[in-house]
Amino acid sequence: MEDKNLLACANKAKEKAYAPYSGFRVGAALLTREGEVFSGCNVENSSYGLTNCAERTAVFSAVAAGYRDFLALAVTSDSVGFTFPCGACRQVLIEFNPDMKIIMGNINDEYIVERAGDLLPHSFDKESLGKGRLGKNV
Ligand code: THU
Numbered sequence: 001m002e003d004k005n006l007l008a009c010a011n012k013a014k015e016k017a018y019a020p021y022s023g024f025r026v027g028a029a030l031l032t033r034e035g036e037v038f039s040g041c042n043v044e045n046s047s048y049g050l051t052n053c054a055e056r057t058a059v060f061s062a063v064a065a066g067y068r069d070f071l072a073l074a075v076t077s078d079s080v081g082f083t084f085p086c087g088a089c090r091q092v093l094i095e096f097n098p099d100m101k102i103i104m105g106n107i108n109d110e111y112i113v114e115r116a117g118d119l120l121p122h123s124f125d126k127e128s129l130g131k132g133r134l135g136k137n138v
Contacts, residue, residue: 003074003113006031007105010074013039013054020044026054026077030062033069038062055089059096070096073116076105082112090120098123 006029014027021044028040040058044051052060055075062070073093077083082104085093093100098117105111117123 001031001035001037001072003072003101003103003111004109006037006072006074007076007103007109007111009037009039010054010076010103010105011109013041013058014076014078015041017041017054018043021046021048021051024077024079026075026083028054028058028073028075030055030058030070031072032062032067033071034067036062036065036067038065038067053086053089055085056092059092068096070100072101072103074103074105074111076107076111078107080106080108082106082110085119087120090116091123094120094123094125098125 009029010027014025017025019025019042026042030038038058038061040054042054075083093116100116102114102116103111
């Protein structure tokens with residue numbers, strides 16, 4: 001699938017955003033190796049810290065449906081600036097594939113592309129856990 005088509009899916013997902021507190025709508029679309037597309041939007045809460053970002057909504061939906069091999073994620077908002085994933089979402093994205101293409105769009109349907117791992121250098125990942133483990137009882 002072409003970047004601009006995945007971005008179009010993210011734009012459509014943005015329409016579902018539940019953002020009564022920030023008014024900042026975000027949409028994401030995640031492409032699996034099997035060719036499935038999972039959409040996500042931000043879901044806010046009156047207890048602000050419980051808000052779930054669009055990217056994580058998409059990833060969690062895909063995992064819950066049995067998919068774990070992700071090739072690309074597009075994310076966009078109503079902003080004229082490109083929509084970059086927040087730190088928490090970057091961490092969730094690299095868990096599944098640091099080489100995943102991240103397509104970051106804006107309100108004018110322009111976009112830039114980066115690899116997930118490049119957005120989160122020196123990350124804490126599976127290997128970090130293995131090296132730091134003291135024993136099976138901790
Ligand atoms: N938001 C996302 O959905 N994704 C991001 O990567 C950044 C922020 C949402 C969370 C909140 O609902 C709104 O944007 C403002 O922070």
